[in-house]
Amino acid sequence: MERTVEASPRFKARIAGVLYLLNILTGILALVFVGRGLVVYGDYAILIAAVCYVGVTLLFFSLFKPVSPTLSLIAALFSLVGCAISTVSPLHLVPSWISPLIFFGFYCLLIGRLIFRSTFLPRILGALMGFGGLGWLTFLSPPLANYLSPWNMLPGVLGELSLTLWLIVIGVNVQRWTEQASAAAATLSRLP
Secondary structure, eight states: OOOOOOOOHHHHHHHHHHHHHHHHHHHHHHHHHHHTTOHHHHHHHHHHHHHHHHHHHHHHHHHHTTTOHHHHHHHHHHHHHHHHHHHHGGGTOSOTTOOHHHHHHHHHHHHHHHHHHOSSSOHHHHHHHHHHHHHHGGGGSHHHHHHHTTGGGHHHHHHHHHHHHHHHHTOOOHHHHHHHHHHHHHHHHHOO
16 A cells, blocks of 8 residues: 655644745845835845745645635635735736735735634634734725835734744644544545
8 A cells, every 4th residue: 555645734834934934034125125226136036935925825725724625725815816916016917006915914814714723823823813914904905004004014024923933933733733634534524
């Protein structure tokens, strides 16, 4: 019998944390480049940040699928749309009022909900991610986002950085993740 070797949930969580941190750092680097008039380098940094975030998205989809496959898929779709918008924005293919942060706001809200429902991560991280999502959603209204700037960014930075550091340092509780994954698989096997 052939066994499929799959990465442990803790390893996936730590890789997601590293990619999340790279996303944050390259996002900051993009802002620095653009602020100094080095727009081309800023565009490259945005592209690298988006690639890292796609990795985070795929790993999160895998990690949170046992909590809710549907919610995890919807969250992943919001994130992938946000990544796509952020990569084509420098080409001016998207109206300027459509910010990728809107999609990342919905993504953070959904990830916050998944964390809160999970048994393998602390609920406070879910609350912080939900709070962060609300901050990003202020970009639904550019005048409101400008009025609240930079304070509307702090919840997102706090939530996402807290989750990033937790994932890198601690990861997930493997025993609880396995229990939740087994319970989800058992529920699916009973469906007609």
